[in-house]
Amino acid sequence: MERSYNFNAGPAALPLDVLKKAQSELTNFKNSGMSVMELSHRSKEYEEVHNRAQQLLRELLNIPENYEVLFLQGGASLQFTMVPINFLGNGNGSYVLTGSWSKKALKEAEKIGKTTIAATSEQTNFDRIPKLNELSIDDNASYVHITSNNTIYGTQWQAFPTVENLIADMSSDILCRPLDVSKFKLIYAGAQKNLGPSGVTVVIADKNFLEKGADNLPTMLDYRTHSKNNSLFNTPPTFAIYMLSLVLEWLKDQGGTEKIQETNNQKASLLYNVIDESNGFYNGHAQKDSRSIMNVTFTLPSDDLTKQFLAESKELGFVGLNGHRSIGGCRASIYNAVPLESVEKLSEFMISFQKKA
C-alpha cells in the first residue's frame, strides 16, 4: 500500500492528484525553467498563480465583489490578535465559546480590550453549538466572533446567526459546503485542513469593514496593508499559495461546494451510523444536532479498548485517529480531501473491531 488512510486533524490529507501535479512540475513550473518556489513573487508566472487562487475562491464561495480575498501568514493563531487590534476599538468583542480555539481567540482579545461571552457550551465540555436564541449580544459589541467547526470536540455550526459584524474562524471547515459569505464581515482560515498545506491563512472580508480598522497599527498586522497590495506587500508564502490554487482547481473539478457537501455528508453519515448502531460501544462526543461533518469524535467503553483500537487501526494503515487529550478517545478528521474509500474502510474496521471485542 503506497498511501495511508490519513485522518490527521491538520495538517491533513491532500488530494493525491494535487500532489502528483505539484510533483510533476516541481523542478520546472510551466516551462519557466525553475520551480514555482524559485519564481519571484513579482513575476507574471507567480502572479497568475496568486490571482488564480483568489479567483477560484471567489467562484467556489460565490464571494461578493465588495469582499477582499487575502493570503496572510501566521495561521488562525495570529488572526486571534489581528481581529481585535483592528476592530475592537472601544466596544466589546463578543465571543461565542464552542471549544479550545474560541477560548484562545477570546484570550488574545482580552489582552487588547473589552470582551463579553455571547454564549458558551463549556458546561457540557463543548459537546454542542449554542442555539441561535441563546446568544446574548452586547449592545456595544464591536463584532461577534464564532468558530464554525470545532476540531477537538467534533461540533459544527449548522446555521449561522444573523448578527451585525459577524467574524468567523473557519479554519477547519471552509469550503466543506456552500456558504453565504455576505452574512460575515470577516472570515479567516488556516489552510492546513481544507485548503492546502500549512503556512498560508485565507482571509475573506468586507472591504468597508476593513477600512474601519484602527489607525497606526504595525504595518503587517493591519489588514489594509494586505488589501491595498493584493497580499503582495511582502513576500507571500508562494508555494503554499500555489498548492492552495491546485486544491481549489481540484475542488472545482469535483463539482464545487454543493457536490463536496454531498460527499462530506455521505462520509460523515457512514461513521455516525456506525456509532449510532453500536448500542453504545462507540459513544459520540457531540450532541446529534451539533455534529461536525469534518471531525467525528467518539470514545470506546474503556481506555484499554481505545488503545487496542488505535493500535490495530495503525497496523492496517489508518493514521491520525487518536482523540485530542482534552476529551480522549478517538477522532476521525474527514476533510474534503479524505477519500470516501478511506472512510468506508474505517467504518468497516469499526464494525469488525466491535464484533471481536
Next chain:
Amino acid sequence: MERSYNFNAGPAALPLDVLKKAQSELTNFKNSGMSVMELSHRSKEYEEVHNRAQQLLRELLNIPENYEVLFLQGGASLQFTMVPINFLGNGNGSYVLTGSWSKKALKEAEKIGKTTIAATSEQTNFDRIPKLNELSIDDNASYVHITSNNTIYGTQWQAFPTVENLIADMSSDILCRPLDVSKFKLIYAGAQKNLGPSGVTVVIADKNFLEKGADNLPTMLDYRTHSKNNSLFNTPPTFAIYMLSLVLEWLKDQGGTEKIQETNNQKASLLYNVIDESNGFYNGHAQKDSRSIMNVTFTLPSDDLTKQFLAESKELGFVGLNGHRSIGGCRASIYNAVPLESVEKLSEFMISFQKKA
C-alpha cells in the same frame, strides 16, 4: 535547456538536487504513506524534520548552546514589529540605516516607542555600509539594529560592530559565510534567499535576551511563546521547514559556510571583475569596500542599453537581472544556491554585450 539561469532577488534559486529530492518523496515521505505536507506537526516523522533543521543550523553556524533557533512566519517584515514590541521598552531603538529594509524596520519601531539613527548612508543613496567608528549609539539604547546585506543596493557588512544588544536582519545573506553568532542577541532571516522557499522565518536568539521581553504581549508575537514550544505552539509551515532542512543538508554536503564563502567570493569576483575591467561601461552602485557577495548591482551607460541588456539576457535564459526601481540598472542576485556555472555564463554575456555595444 531545462533550467534557467536564475538570478532572482528572492524567492530565489534553490539547489536542483534539493528540488529533485523533494520531488522524489512528494507523495510518500519516508514510507509514511503520505506527503510531508500531510503529516501532523505533532507526528514523530515531522518532528524529526523540524529538529533536524534546527540541528543543522546549529552545526553550520556554530550556534552556542544558550541560543534558541526558532521557525516563525511573516517574514522579516513581521520581525520589524516583533523586535520593538518585545525589546524596545522605555529605551531607544538604535537603527543603522543602510537601505530600504532598514528604513522599514525603523518605521515599525517608531510606532512602538523611541528610536535613534546610529548611522546612515542615505546621503549617497546607500552606496556603502557606515564605518564602524561612524556609529553613534545612544546610552539608553535598548538594542542596535542592522541589516547585514542590502539586496537593493548591493552592499554588505564586512565586519560587525561590537556593541551591546546587537540585532541583525540577515534575510539576504545568512549562511553565505561563517558567522560569530555570539556577537548578536538576535538574528532573523526570511528564508527565501539563502535558506529555502518563502514562508518560514528563522530566528536565532540569546535565551536570556528573549526572557527580558515585554509582558502581556499578543501570544504569537512573544518570542517566548515559540521558544517554550520548540516553534510548535501553533501549526508551523511544515513544508517550508522541510525544504529548509534539505537546503541545510545540501549546504553541509557542500562543505559548510567556509567552503560556500569561497565559492561565493569566486562568484562575486567574476562579476565585479567584469565591472571593474569594463572602463566604466558597467558601473557598480556599491562602493568597493561595501560590496555584497550576494547581490551585484550595476548600471549601463544609458537606459536604452540597459533595456537591450535585459532583453538579450532574457533571450539567453537569464532571469531576474532587472535592478530595483529605486536605483535602476541591473542586479544579479547570486545567493548560495546559484551555481558557479550560471555566474560564469553571465560574466561571459556581460563581456560580449559590451564588445558589441
